[in-house]
Amino acid sequence: MQVLLRRLRSELFATPADGALSVALITLLSLGAFGFLRWALTQAQWAVVKVNSTLFAVGRYPIEQQWRLWLLTALLVAASGATWGLLRAHPRPDRTGVLWPSNDRLALALLALIALAVPFALGLTLAIQSRWWGLLLLLALCRWLAGRYGANLSPTGRRLAALVWPLLYLGGMALISGGLGLVGVPPSEWGGLLLTLLASSFAILLCFPIGVLLALGRRSELPLLRWGSVLYIEFIRGAPLITLLFLGQNILGFLLPGGLAPERVWRAAWVLTFFAAAYLAEAVRSGLAAVPRGQLEAARSLGLSYPKALQHVVLPQALRVALPAMVGQFISLLQDTTLLSLIGLLELLGTARTVMANPAFLGRNGEVYLTLAVLFWGCCAALGLGSRALERRLDPHAVPSAT
Amino acid sequence: MSQPSSELMIEARAVEKWYPNGFQALRGASLTVRRGEVVVIMGPSGSGKSTFIRTFNALEDFQKGSITVDGIVLSNDLRNIDAIRREVGMVFQQFNLFPHLSVLDNLTLAPVLVRKRPKAEVEKQARALLERVGIAEQAGKYPGQLSGGQQQRVAIARALCMEPRILLFDEPTSALDPEMVREVLEVMQDLAADDITMVVVTHEVKFARHVAHRVVLMADGEVVEEAEPEVFFTNPSHERTRRFLDQIL
Incomplete structure (x- = not known):
């Protein structure tokens, strides 16, 4: 408690001017948050x-064809989990890596929260809700399996594994638009x-x-x-x-x-x-x-x-x-x-x-x-996070670390 | 010190080069280098020494004169240029290591891609070369994690990994801190004892005195003086050489 107070003091109220600014900002932020919550919850x-x-x-x-989209989502989720685990199992040769860094656990916990809360909040039927739980489990399972056994994969094997993505993209296009014996969806x-x-x-x-x-x-x-x-x-x-x-x-x-x-x-x-x-x-x-x-x-x-x-x-x-x-x-x-x-x-x-x-x-x-803004933000945040991870992995000057 | 044979490795005759802006960098420079010979090129800055040796592996083009390297006449034919570059290694002032590749991959890249040799075999050779230049333990590191002297030694090993018959050095120690110059010169001296032909642009007088078979002075795009080290440093025949030596000794 003492430590917390001291930290609050040094970060927010170091000088009188800092203090005034902090109070003003806190007031503004809480007013904004309060107004938004009142709108979101009551109006x-x-x-x-x-x-x-x-x-x-x-x-x-078409609703009777939507199983194809579910199948594609499941394949994408499985591939993502496997890639995620493989990347953790194979840190860059000049660096050391942890199989389960705390960021990964946090990410999985957040995804679990989303998979549980969002379908529930949307009032989807229990059958559909359980599909999202299944997808989450699939992700965690593939992540775990690839992390656990991926280290044994040879370099050629890894290169072949990367081919899954272009194949999945082409296959996904076929699944969505039809063809290969499936009904066409224009x-x-x-x-x-x-x-x-x-x-x-x-x-x-x-x-x-x-x-x-x-x-x-x-x-x-x-x-x-x-x-x-x-x-x-x-x-x-x-x-x-x-x-x-x-x-x-x-x-x-x-x-x-x-x-x-x-x-x-x-x-x-x-x-x-x-x-x-x-x-x-x-x-x-x-x-x-x-x-x-x-x-x-x-x-x-x-x-x-x-x-x-x-x-x-x-x-x-x-x-x-x-x-x-x-x-x-x-x-x-x-x-x-x-x-x-x-x-x-x-x-x-x-x-x-x-x-x-x-x-x-x-x-x-x-x-x-x-809703639209949140959806777009989610997609862009994913792109941004992915790019930053890639940057760290490619950076030749980075000090050896857990990435 | 091994003695050079009579076989000619480099034969440059009256090479003239103009830059696109009209500046003439080479005004009829000529030089012959025999197999196994170590030739040091000295001269004031701007005298065209770097430009001259960069014409030997076609990093610079030239407009007049002729250059023959290892029996291949240098022309603008691309296949010709590629053939010459495989036989001629080059070490740069700024090292020019590939920062995105590990030390080992810096060495193995060209032999695997250009000579199409199996990766495992090249890796073995690369490790032996790193051992020879004294940095075997750095194979897995990236160039940015090494000191300047270590980087330049990797650059020498990288050039050697292509098994060239000629090595060109373009001021290899000029970008180094003084205490790292020696480690690089020692590696070069070690190489000079081998059969390999070396042309070295440098200001290192001690290296020129003790390692070179011949020392060449370039000034204003021409070769002014060519002599054995002993003669070059004690009794040069040209006034221009004497003035240059007065400035650096």
């Missing part, structure tokens, strides 16, 4: 979220969080290679390649995304021969991809500029060809430097998907607007927007 009517939770999650995806029936995540993950995955190629093109010694890249990057960066989205909807149909023009959702996803690639190229270019000339010279004088020197020496360093900027780009890309609602797609914001237009939920905008 807000959360029925609008409870009733429409499925709509927010997957849009109008993109026009995808919606909500599902569509938001699909469009943004598609754009993030594809804009990365395109952006790297553009950045290399911009530094190329071939004039045609260089000017082509500069023109592309500057044009895309000079145009607002919303105009490009409308342009994409109108022009792609004319550019491509009849029938080849992709479906509306895919058109939008491609526009997002090409848009993000231009910004990503600039982030990668800054990373390339940060790699000293001597690195390429050393690689070349060892006999490495230019592509090999790029692949093994220059790009790994450049991308590590560019990583924070790139992830910032991915996060804004995720948020930019809200613009898809303006071209009539029912992603999260589009779904929200249809819900709010329903006379039964008139005036419940606050609840809906707050």
Whole structure:
């Protein structure tokens, strides 16, 4: 108690000015928190979220086909748990690692809380609630198994294990859209969080290679390649995304021969991809500029060809430097998907607007927007956390630690 | 000290180089280096010594003259350049180790990728080389965790791991703290006793005196004086060399 008091005093009331500032801030914060809680607990009517939770999650995806989404979620959860455990079982060769750092326990506890509390609060049926508990158990089990036995995996085995992710992505696409003997579900029936995540993950995955190629093109010694890249990057960066989205909807149909023009959702996803690639190229270019000339010279004088020197020496360093900027780009890309609602797609914001237009939920905008904000925040926080962990793992100067 | 054979490893004739801004860095520089020979190039800064040895493995291009390395005529043909770079190792002033790779991986990267040798075999050789330059225990560390002298020794081992026939040193001790210069020079002296051909740009007079077969003075993009160390330092034939020696001795 004594210690706590002393610490409070030194942190909040060290000088009279500090004290005054602390009191003012505490008052403001508590007023804000009080006001918010009063609204959230007494005035807000959360029925609008409870009733429409499925709509927010997957849009109008046919209900009898939703088992495919559950299956995909379970596969993703299992792969995440296994990857998580494997990474802990294989710390970087020059560092020591703990199998269960306290951060991991905290994360698992938080996830458990969410899996128990959120489905309950949404008033889902017990059957659905238990599915979320099952997913949580699956995550913990895979995390535990991979951590326990993953250390025995050979380097080749680990490389093969990493292949699970691209396979899962392609398989997931097939599961969602149908094919391979499954009933087709056209993109026009995808919606909500599902569509938001699909469009943004598609754009993030594809804009990365395109952006790297553009950045290399911009530094190329071939004039045609260089000017082509500069023109592309500057044009895309000079145009607002919303105009490009409308342009994409109108022009792609004319550019491509009849029938080849992709479906509306895919058109939008491609526009997002090409848009993000231009910004990503600039982030990668800054990373390339940060790699000293001597690195390429050393690689070349060892006999490495230019592509090999790029692949093994220059790009790994450049991308590590560019990583924070790139992830910032991915996060804004995720948020930019809200613009898809303006071209009539029912992603999260589009779904929200249809819900709010329903006379039964008139005036419940606050609840809906707050839910949206929390969902987006969750996705962006996950991206940010992942990127920071990756940065720490790739940092050659970090002191040996538990990461 | 091993004696050089009569076989020519490097033959540079009247090399002239202009930078894109019009500055002429090399004005007809010529040099021949025999197999197993250790040649030290000295000269005031800006005299073109670094530029000159960087033309030997095509890190710099040149406009006039000719260079033949290990029997291969240096041209702009890319296959030619790659062939020469496999035979010529280079050690840089700033080490230029790959910071994202461990010391061991710095050594094994090129032999595995370029020479297509099996990784296990290269690793064994790399460990032996690290042992030879006296840092076997640092194999798992990253370059940023080593001192300057250790980094430069890793850089030498990295060049050796490609089993080059010629090693070029571009002021290998200029970026080092004084107390680390010696450990690097000792490694170089040890190498000089081998069959390998070395061209060293340096200001280390003691190294030039005791290790080199021949010392060369460059000034204003030309080779001014070429002599055995004893003659070079005590009785040079050119006024320009005498002035240079007055400044550094």
